Amino acid sequence: MKRMRWLIALVAVFSLFAAACGSDGDSSSDGGGDGGDTTDDTSSSGDDGDDGAMEEGGEVATDFGVDAENKVIRVGVNGDLTGPFAALVNEIVTGQEVYWEVFNENGGYKGWTVEMETLDSGYATDVGIQNYETLAQESEEGVLMITENTGSPITAAIAEDAADDNMLVIPLSWASLWPDPEFGATILEKQATYCVESINGVEWLSTQVDDPKLAILGRPGEYGEDGSAGAKIAAEELGIEIVYDGTGAVAGDDRTGVIAELTGSGANIVWTTLTPGELLDIFGNAVSQGFEATWSGNTPSFSYPVMMPSDFAAEFDKYYFQSAFNAPWGAPGTEVIVEEMTARRPDLNISDGYTVGWIEGIMAETLITAAIDAGDMTRENMVALATSGLEVDFMGLSAPQSWPNDYNDALVRSTWIFDVDAEAFNIIPMGEATPENPGSSGLIPLEQDYIGTVAADYVFDGPCIEPSS
Amino acid sequence: MEDLLLLAQASASTTFIQTLIKALALGSVYIMMGLGFVIIFKGTQVLNFAASALSMAGAMFMSILIADGGIPFLPFDNPLAPGDGETAGIPLWLLTIAITMVLAALFGLVIERLAIRPMIGQPLFAMAVITLGVEIAIRPFNIDATALEGRSLGVPWGAESWSLGDALVPKSYVAAIIMALIAGAIVIVFYRSRFGVAMRAVAFDQEAAMAQGINVARVFQIAWALGVALAALAGIAYGMAPFPPGGSVSQEIHPVLAFRVLPVIVLGGLDSVLGVLFGGFAIALAEVFAGQYLSQYGSTLGPGYSTIVPYVVMLIVLVVRPFGLFGTPEIRRV
Amino acid sequence: MAYRRPLLRTAYEQDAAILPTWFQRVAFFLLVFTFGLAALGAPFLSGIPSFFLGNTWINPITNMLPLGIAALGFMILVGVTGQVSIGHAFFMGVGAYVAVSLGGTGDGGWKACVPFHDEVGLLETAGQCGMGLPMWIWLPAAGIGATLMGILVSPAAVKVRGLYLAIATIGLIFIGLHLGRMLPEYAGDFESGRKWPKLQFKFWQEETPLVDMTSDGKWFGLIHLTEEQKQFFFLFTLLLIFGVITKNIVRSRTGRALQAIRDRDIAAEVMGVPEFKYKLIGFAISSFYAGIGGALFASYNGRVAPIQWSLFLSVDFIAILLIGGAGTIAGTMLGLIFVELTPEVVKKFTEWLGDQVGGGGLVGWFADVLLTQGPGDFGPISLTPAAPGWPMSVFLWNFVIFGVLIVVFMIFEPQGLYGIWVRIRNYWKGWPFSY
Incomplete structure (x- = not known):
């Protein structure tokens, strides 16, 4: 008889699901704007998805990962949030998250805002590939580009599919393979290798x-x-x-x-x-x-x-x-990052990782705004823009960069060298930093x-x- | 020419001494961890797959007590913590280890009560899977607490060494050996005590022990408390420089410690304290000496070949003696 | 069989039937239909809560199917023969490497497939080993290769028993990982691995495959399927075939012999069941399944790093078997679904919960309590990454919930999910006198 408690618990869990089911209709319309129309859009874009561009909202052509009606662009992160590189990647992803917060609060670009979809690969290749499939799906549930993909193994695993799907990927990996157009045509390696x-x-x-x-x-x-x-x-x-x-x-x-x-x-x-x-x-x-x-x-x-x-x-x-590859926390050039991160995430510790997230954000923003200006935000056009020699200016965080189709020209050749200063090392929450005690990662350029x-x-x-x- | 030869001999013996000390120290860590395994196995017939997460959690307790000014969730400061920029003295550090072990033991009691006690009498493998679940559930807390910073263990002597002739003997290695010897001695004395006898009786036959008036639940509690405390001690010892985590709790290195100890307990025999003492040193000697003296064949043996030396030794021993060197053979009846 | 069925059987044929009761027959076909329709994206599914929906499900489900084949092999070894091995991932790896050596693309020709060819050096290999042969060769060969490896290690495995065997087989995993590092001509890059042959039927090495599973299109001129759906149906069919084979093994003479060994090996030997022979058969069969499963798993994923064949994969199988209920095929399948899909459900559930915050009602309140919205809110779950300390990120909570679920399951139902089913069945069978 004692075992029956387990059954009762099971029934309780199922009734919870049922309750969840009941209130589902209202909630999705809360989140996604207006429910009925969205479904219509999805089905229509599913039907003529092969035709590519779908004119919506006036002058900008879009296909996947863009909600043209609400002017929302979806970008994806396939990061290692629980695996061996979780420490670093969590900070980078937070940096990028804040970057888009700032971007959206400033009104976005011509009314377009960016929404970030974050998935965790745990640094496992099979999970990473599944995450990629989720992000790359050819509907509004997909994303326009992947703004961070953690690690060489997963980037190598998805490189070919990404080229087939016209999916731009910014890898969190500096392997010298990525600038090679033959190996990763849509992999936008950032900084030097x-x-x-x-x-x-x-x-x-x-x-x-x-x-x-x-x-x-x-x-x-x-x-x-x-x-x-x-x-x-x-x-x-x-x-x-x-x-x-x-x-x-x-x-x-x-x-x-x-x-x-x-x-x-x-x-x-x-x-x-x-x-x-x-x-x-x-x-x-x-x-x-x-x-x-x-x-x-x-x-x-x-x-x-x-x-x-x-x-x-x-x-x-x-x-x-x-x-x-880039400036440490508090170095000249990072003033905006320090200010915005401190204002928005005062509980988190200072870190050099946020800069990488901002660099990814700057890259993606440059491409997206160029696509909006060109009036064509299809994945295909994003790839065309990226390889057209468009230069991204990192505002002193790292050397400017473009992605022409030539290995030798595409390479960035500058790196930074830091001295390790154990005395200066002082990691504190960003909210507690003062001009006298700004905190430091102990790395002196x-x-x-x-x-x-x-x-x-x-x-x-x-x-x-x-x-x- | 003769001078050069002498010099070569001197440096060879220096290398030998340094290698030997390293092997003994690593063996000591294996022994502390292995004793935790064996006590839990002997008392409760559970192979504790949660040992990695538990030993890391123990090292985390230590780090919180000694290195952090405040205690999480509580408003007051930690009276034990040394001031900013200071390191703890040796007596304070040892006291903190003792407190950590008590905390770890309490943690062990909680796990025993919640996850193990309801399973008394269930098959061996069901119990092992429970501990796997515990491991999976605890590990995220460890990751969360270490994720953004390594956590210092506040070792008073840091990475200092004594010189023995030309050889440098890290103080941590000597400390690890002493800790293992004390732990081993305590466990052996414990085994000879009245309670140890009760524990062995429970291991032999739970029902018969109960019929003799032995409190089986109490035996379970003690076994888990002691086992988790020992795992925590091993986690702390393994954190001292120049062990790989270099004086801190490491998210990369601590989580795999227990799996490296499995060959030790199998070599010695799952239920033998003496077996662990022997197996720990034997495996560590094989591992470290193979690493040191076969390194010029590294490209043939493969990168990181010394990591699998313990498993190879274990497999060879098992084929010859299926219950380890000191384990109790299972009596097979029809 | 662990459970006594309150059914009267009047002939041996009934006892040995594949699906002995009408309920099992109905349930089996319902299951096949549900999965099939779900894969086709049938419209009736819209009644399911939104976190169950979305076409993102087909990837984790398809990924689960090759693991299911390997899990059946594990069930035969552990559940039927009673030999607990943690080395299953090793045999999967062997199968996968055999598959890629025969079916993969290589630049080194035959020479690359001979280890230690000229000067013994690690990173100076003669390119990668791959013959580019079609699937009807590499898939059976993967099974046979793993079987040979299983037979090779079984003499030692027969000698060692119980937990000692379990730990000894962990040694196999570590040795396998080491070989993966040492032999990149088979295993590929240490971190990113290499490409596995695609799932497609070819006659020989011709350009257009007979049946293509890596692009959308019509199958047999009948039905339009996407790439994912094709792979799903292919792997699902294979899993069904292996399920039937497993059932036939278990109910045959061999299966009964294996069970006799499990229940009491010496007694079995007294009765004329040779222990060594049947333990070897158990290892061989289970390795065959593991090899097939490993090859399909790698092929479905496209690219697999050597580290994939690690302890954690083996641990997954143990969890599958014990959560599902050891020794039955239905239990293994239930455990497979639970272990492989629960993390996905938890993930989707928390995502969905995030949308419910402030939604009012019971669900909204529930979401408010569980989730944190910045400092001062004491919800334990943070939806953003980079949350050191309290509250923890949702990605870490997934693991905690998974671990706790395992513990809770084993405590309340040590016989696994299959045990729950048996109890429910018996309750209703005896109703209204069920006590």
């Missing part, structure tokens, strides 16, 4: 020591191999001796072998293409065994929220230089928009790595 970052980084490192001897540490896979490939290009061009080549050697939970090889190599500069956890382990152990060198690495290798609370903060301050001699002149005839078929 890992490969270029490594070339600049190694060149800069080599100026910091006498008689540089380079050790390369990388994880297997596109990210690691891309970063290591760049380091090797720089070493070859500059004539630096590579004393340990650990390309693809850092994997698994036990890294004793790599640490042994590194500490025994006699290197005095180290270039890493790792995750923060891997870098913390290898760096910490190497330093603890008395290994001294100047370190740097590709962007996500060093993460101040992970490194600074660790017991190696002082050592990172001493030996490590951070390479990056040493070089802004740095272009080394190698990166400036190197002719790339394609990505630094082979894409896996």
